[in-house]
Amino acid sequence: MKYGITITLIIGAMLLWSCGGNGGSESGTPQTAQNSGQGELTAWELENGIGPIKSDVKLGPIDDALVATGDKIFETKCTPCHKLDERYIGPALGDVTKRRTPEFVMNMVLNPDEMVKKHPEGKKMLAEFLAPMTFQNISEEDARALLEYLRANTK
Numbered sequence: 001m002k003y004g005i006t007i008t009l010i011i012g013a014m015l016l017w018s019c020g021g022n023g024g025s026e027s028g029t030p031q032t033a034q035n036s037g038q039g040e041l042t043a044w045e046l047e048n049g050i051g052p053i054k055s056d057v058k059l060g061p062i063d064d065a066l067v068a069t070g071d072k073i074f075e076t077k078c079t080p081c082h083k084l085d086e087r088y089i090g091p092a093l094g095d096v097t098k099r100r101t102p103e104f105v106m107n108m109v110l111n112p113d114e115m116v117k118k119h120p121e122g123k124k125m126l127a128e129f130l131a132p133m134t135f136q137n138i139s140e141e142d143a144r145a146l147l148e149y150l151r152a153n154t155k
Contacts, residue, residue, distance in 0.1 A: 041119070049107030049122075050114050052140060057102040062152050069142075070149025077136040078146070084153055089131050094155035097147075105150065106143040108133065 041050070074082075084094035096105060108115050108122070112133035115122035126132055138146070 046120070048101050048103035049111070050119050051107030051111030053103045053106045053110065053143075055103075057106065057144070057147070059102060059151070063148055066145045066148035067152045070145035070147070070152075073138070073142050073146050074149050077138065081131070081133070085155060090129055090133060091125065093150055094153060097151050097154045102147055102151075105147050106140070109136070109138050109143045109146060110140065111135075 044054075078093070081089040082091070082093050084092060086092050100108075104121075112122075112135055116126045116132045117123075
């Protein structure tokens with residue numbers, strides 16, 4: 001009986017020792033994205049977000065018609081949580097086009113669920129604001145109009 005308890009304790013200690021520690025990283029280097037629960041994000045996704053926008057958005061001069069459309073969409077779908085010049089339920093968006101790529105902004109609008117679950121910046125925003133961005137049934141055309149509105153109102 002004595003030996004059975006001792007053997008059980010030794011086996012338990014060995015299991016804990018083999019599973020614990022530095023997360024399987026022998027050299028102490030950071031874990032890969034896959035091991036940290038983020039999935040395998042490409043460099044493009046890390047910079048531009050996860051979603052339907054998978055290539056560079058072509059920007060030209062500000063398009064006033066798109067700005068007007070974006071203004072209406074922003075007022076109805078975004079202002080319950082966002083302001084341009086102050087933190088609200090979500091971050092202030094007046095400088096978002098300086099902080100994020102156009103593709104990131106559009107992917108966040110078009111795919112907020114996956115962004116807050118898998119993208120490191122989306123996770124940071126969720127941790128800071130404690131309210132996940134909800135999908136607003138926005139089309140790619142509407143997301144592009146919102147982007148144009150934000151570009152026109154960059155502080």
